[in-house]
Amino acid sequence: MTKSLQVGIIGASVDSGWAKESHVPAVQKLARLELAAVATSRQSTADAAAKAFGAKAAYGNAADLIRDPDVDLVSVCIRVPNHRELVLGAIAAGKHVYCEWPLGRNITETEEMAAAAHTAGVHAAIGLQTRMNPVAHRARDLVASGAIGRLLSARLYSGTAAFSPKIAAADSYLENAENGATLVSIHGGHALDLAIAVLGRLEDVIALATTQYPEIQVGDEAARQARLIPDHLLVQARLTGGGALSIEVAGGRPPEATQFRLEVVGDKGNLALDGGAPRGFPTGRLRLALNGEPQHVDDGETGAMPDTAANVAGIYAALRDDIALGTSTAPDFTHAVRLARLVDDVLSSAQTGTRKATADWPVQ
Known part of the structure; x- marks a missing residue:
């Protein structure tokens, strides 16, 4: 049996936000994915999110989530200006990455992150979720x-x-x-x-x-x-x-x-x-x-998902299988x-x- 992929979501607030509406239910409902950790800007809100979403760990600093040895895949679900630092940090730590679109503030940042992922040999998916x-x-x-x-x-x-x-x-x-x-x-x-x-x-x-x-x-x-x-x-x-x-x-x-x-x-x-x-x-x-x-x-395994989560779940499912099989189907x-x-x-x-x-x- 294939080991479940351990996912850490940066930006998973319990109060509101895209991660709460899409990423969290997608990870919770897909087979062979587990919500290992969440990170927000404060430890108190991270603790609340972990409790609400059933995550194993909570971090008030995203860098700590990235360093967590139990996290296989880091999902970056925060504002675009903050993508570069976190994505490059996750890649440097040898993690697979799912980042929301747009990837960077400009083409220079986008090319830098793509080159880093290629050099590191990690799977890095971009959140163009309707593709799946x-x-x-x-x-x-x-x-x-x-x-x-x-x-x-x-x-x-x-x-x-x-x-x-x-x-x-x-x-x-x-x-x-x-x-x-x-x-x-x-x-x-x-x-x-x-x-x-x-x-x-x-x-x-x-x-x-x-x-x-x-x-x-x-x-x-x-x-x-x-x-x-x-x-x-x-x-x-x-x-x-x-x-x-x-x-x-x-x-x-x-x-x-x-x-x-x-x-x-x-x-x-x-x-x-x-x-x-x-x-x-x-x-x-x-x-x-x-x-x-x-x-x-047939919507397959995303059929029972909330509408807001279905397309995002399609990316997660493709990325999960790509990591397990060594394929490249996710954008x-x-x-x-x-x-x-x-x-x-x-x-x-x-x-x-x-x-x-x-x-x-x-x-x-």
């Missing part, structure tokens, strides 16, 4: 098999409540592009990655990024401030084989308008992926229809580098109005 969604895999297979014929065009819409005109004080760091966590990098990155996963490689892109809410309120402060980042993104792309793709990523949408839809048209049929969640489509489930007929897709840090380059090209296109093409974007 069974519905997305089925849609990809249908397109590749010719079920809808030659791919003519595709249209993707992704709405999110994030980047609204009123933001929580804790989210103010998202308004600074230097922190690497913007609508374009987070939500745009996930949308681009899913489109490529289903449809295949992009030949080139041209983009328009706009700020639809030029003034924002931060927390309970009465004074408003200027928004200095885009909260809306449009991308047009050419797919390998000549198909056309359009992507719209819209921030600041009310919860009831945070739907997701990917429509794919071929010369012999069409398919559609539907979903959506206030945090964005990667935090919820997807549904598939072929020529208007709903398709049943890794090299993939993160390629997607980060694509996101940079999208931003550059939006700023210059020029079409961008490169040979080193993600492949299907």
